[in-house]
Amino acid sequence: MIGSVSSRCDAIAGDLRNQILTGRLKAGERLRSEPDLASHYAVSKPTLRSALAVLQGEGLIEKIHGKGNFVRRPLRRITYRGGGAMPDVHTPADAALRVTIRTAKIRARGHLAALMNVPARSPLTEFVCLSHDGESPHSLARIYVPRDLAPASVPEESTSYVGVVANLAELHPPLANVREKVSVRLPTQEEASVLRIGSAWAVLAITRVMTDAAGRVVEAALLVFPGDHADAVFTTHHQIDRRGTEE
Amino acid sequence: MIGSVSSRCDAIAGDLRNQILTGRLKAGERLRSEPDLASHYAVSKPTLRSALAVLQGEGLIEKIHGKGNFVRRPLRRITYRGGGAMPDVHTPADAALRVTIRTAKIRARGHLAALMNVPARSPLTEFVCLSHDGESPHSLARIYVPRDLAPASVPEESTSYVGVVANLAELHPPLANVREKVSVRLPTQEEASVLRIGSAWAVLAITRVMTDAAGRVVEAALLVFPGDHADAVFTTHHQIDRRGTEE
DNA sequence: GAGTGGTCTAGACCACGAG
DNA sequence: TCGTGGTCTAGACCACTCA
Numbered sequence: 001m002i003g004s005v006s007s008r009c010d011a012i013a014g015d016l017r018n019q020i021l022t023g024r025l026k027a028g029e030r031l032r033s034e035p036d037l038a039s040h041y042a043v044s045k046p047t048l049r050s051a052l053a054v055l056q057g058e059g060l061i062e063k064i065h066g067k068g069n070f071v072r073r074p075l076r077r078i079t080y081r082g083g084g085a086m087p088d089v090h091t092p093a094d095a096a097l098r099v100t101i102r103t104a105k106i107r108a109r110g111h112l113a114a115l116m117n118v119p120a121r122s123p124l125t126e127f128v129c130l131s132h133d134g135e136s137p138h139s140l141a142r143i144y145v146p147r148d149l150a151p152a153s154v155p156e157e158s159t160s161y162v163g164v165v166a167n168l169a170e171l172h173p174p175l176a177n178v179r180e181k182v183s184v185r186l187p188t189q190e191e192a193s194v195l196r197i198g199s200a201w202a203v204l205a206i207t208r209v210m211t212d213a214a215g216r217v218v219e220a221a222l223l224v225f226p227g228d229h230a231d232a233v234f235t236t237h238h239q240i241d242r243r244g245t246e247e
Numbered sequence: 248m249i250g251s252v253s254s255r256c257d258a259i260a261g262d263l264r265n266q267i268l269t270g271r272l273k274a275g276e277r278l279r280s281e282p283d284l285a286s287h288y289a290v291s292k293p294t295l296r297s298a299l300a301v302l303q304g305e306g307l308i309e310k311i312h313g314k315g316n317f318v319r320r321p322l323r324r325i326t327y328r329g330g331g332a333m334p335d336v337h338t339p340a341d342a343a344l345r346v347t348i349r350t351a352k353i354r355a356r357g358h359l360a361a362l363m364n365v366p367a368r369s370p371l372t373e374f375v376c377l378s379h380d381g382e383s384p385h386s387l388a389r390i391y392v393p394r395d396l397a398p399a400s401v402p403e404e405s406t407s408y409v410g411v412v413a414n415l416a417e418l419h420p421p422l423a424n425v426r427e428k429v430s431v432r433l434p435t436q437e438e439a440s441v442l443r444i445g446s447a448w449a450v451l452a453i454t455r456v457m458t459d460a461a462g463r464v465v466e467a468a469l470l471v472f473p474g475d476h477a478d479a480v481f482t483t484h485h486q487i488d489r490r491g492t493e494e
Numbered sequence: 495g496a497g498t499g500g501t502c503t504a505g506a507c508c509a510c511g512a513g
Numbered sequence: 514t515c516g517t518g519g520t521c522t523a524g525a526c527c528a529c530t531c532a
Contacts, residue, residue: 007501034518044503046293049519057447058433066510066517083483178483182429184451184474186305200304202449202474204431227431227449234481236330236425254520280498291522296500313498313529 012041012051020060020071031061031069056198059228075229078138080206082180082234102128105147112144115209116217125150130194137195139230142222149218176213182206182232187224195226202227259288259298267307267318278308278316303445306475322476325385327453329427329481349375352394359391362456363464372397377441384442386477389469396465423460429453429479434471442473449474 019025031037031052038048052069055061062072108122116124129141184202192199206223225232266272278284278299285295299316302308309319355369363371376388431449439446453470472479 009501033516035516045505045518046521047502050501063518064511065519066512068517082481176485178485180481180483182451182479182481184431184449184477200447202431204429230431232429234329234427234429234483236427236481236483238423238425256520282498292499292524293502294521297520310499311530312500313531315498 008041008043009047009050009054012037012043012048013054015041016051016055017058017060020055025071027071027073029071030067031071033068057200059201073136075136075138075226076133078225078230080204080223080225080230080232082206082232083178083236098133099129099131104128106144108144112220115207115220116144116146118146118217123147138226140191140194140224144220145218146216176215177211178208179211180206180208180232180234184227191224195224197226197228204230204232206232255288255290256294256297256301259284259290259295260301262288263298263302264305264307267302272318274318274320276318277314278318280315304447306448322385322473323380325472325477327451327470327472327477327479329453329479330425345380346376346378351375353391355391359467362454362467363391363393365393365464370394385473387438387441387471391467392465393463423462424458425455426458427453427455427479427481431474438471442471444473444475451477451479453479 016025016031025031032040034045034048034052038045041048052061052063056063059075060072062070064070104126106124106126107120108116108118108124109120112124113120113122116122118124123146124144125147127141127143127145129139129143131138131141183205185205187195187197187199187201187203189199191203192201195203197203204225204227206221206225208219208221208223209217210219210221212218263272263278272278279287281292281295281299285292288295299308299310303310306322307319309317311317351373353371353373354367355363355365355371356367359371360367360369363369365371370393371391372394374388374390374392376386376390378385378388430452432452434442434444434446434448434450436446438450439448442450444450451472451474453468453472455466455468455470456464457466457468459465
């Protein structure tokens with residue numbers, strides 16, 4: 001059977017998980033060294049390390065080379081609200097995010113050109129937004145806007161995620177459509193290091209394309225959230241006079 | 248630097264990945280045995296196995312105990328369309344899914360009661376839908392409906408996902424709201440075995456709550472898709488009644 | 495029983511972080 | 514320099530599949 005009995009690795013992971021979840025090991029605390037733990041559980045170092053890898057995969061511990069293994073602080077969950085009305089307005093608790101923005105003038109190519117439905121080499125403005133919640137990185141957004149619609153300047157750092165992105169949103173012509181594709185994938189190496197997550201931890205990736213009434217794409221956004229503490233919520237209101245099918 | 252050079256494990260994974268992606272190793276084909284590969288790459292068995300674990304994490308190979316390692320057939324992507332109008336209508340290619348449905352009469356409790364906004368022990372009907380695309384499991388849906396709204400009987404097996412779920416949808420009173428929460432998480436042991444994915448591979452989990460015009464919850468659905476080949480798309484149409492269209 | 499993958503060991507060596 | 518985690522080895526033993 002699958003996982004019917006605990007391997008030693010699972011047993012150790014279970015014990016440590018229990019200690020963390022019950023608070024016996026506190027957030028931020030350093031675990032005993034791997035050789036210590038290995039001898040304590042009477043297993044070899046690779047076995048102990050595979051147990052720690054399980055906990056790392058669950059987001060319970062963080063491994064720091066040369067320093068030790070640490071209990072991760074429980075992270076506030078990010079809730080992304082879809083629908084485009086207020087693109088990145090989070091719950092009040094999330095409003096205190098600190099955001100750094102890097103702006104660049106680029107030209108469309110490849111997938112991006114297709115996504116924005118513009119010819120290759122069309123002028124765009126790229127905003128790379130990295131938001132932090134205190135120490136820990138919380139999300140990464142790459143936002144592309146046709147250059148003629150882009151604001152002349154954007155502050156490089158902001159204490160409010162809402163402020164910045166709402167600012168961008170205001171510049172848009174009235175929106176007609178927002179299409180958001182949500183997928184799960186492994187982070188790129190860059191994303192993993194920027195978001196400080198293991199490269200084995202999946203991210204929640206949202207590709208958002210906003211079009212105006214004329215069908216022109218006014219914004220394409222590639223949003224990446226650490227999968228272990230992010231949700232996306234979409235709410236749809238229906239008219240009561242439904243026809244048979246709607247699509 | 249982080250990952251600046253390839254470890255032996257990564258190098259092997261890269262080589263095998265290349266062989267798979269270029270078609271030198273074909274879908275369904277069995278890889279040489281682990282001892283064979285280990286000696287071929289001049290590494291030890293654990294090192295080789297960690298390389299295979301990487302590929303397994305990427306969904307490129309499937310390990311079958313006692314038989315060997317096999318190149319996975321590329322799976323058709325699942326596209327879940329949000330908004331609730333036609334809950335599970337996929338692209339035409341996906342319409343050929345085979346679905347097995349298990350129906351049970353249960354009573355609300357805990358999270359489920361809260362989700363459906365009904366008192367504990369309220370009578371519900373549960374539909375557990377497992378859809379297959381050919382051999383491979385494609386998605387798992389647990390759908391809960393107040394028992395007085397549930398159809399008297401549902402076919403236990405269907406060749407069309409659309410037919411079954413549309414059938415359920417038709418029984419609903421006109422919908423007023425659909426709320427869909429998308430998250431990423433590791434599968435439960437049950438989900439991993441049912442969907443035939445590794446327990447380390449994240450799934451795309453969608454919690455969908457549908458309410459009617461009176462605010463009553465007419466359906467709660469817990470949908471689980473293998474994260475490696477599923478997307479969810481949400482499209483929002485906005486009214487343009489604020490200002491005139493301009494470009 | 496032969497061959498496969500799954501788990502584990504005991505120890506070597508390397509790379510990183512802090513004093 | 515020292516202690517930490519990161520990677521790797523060579524081989525043992527077990528569990529599963531199939532003939």
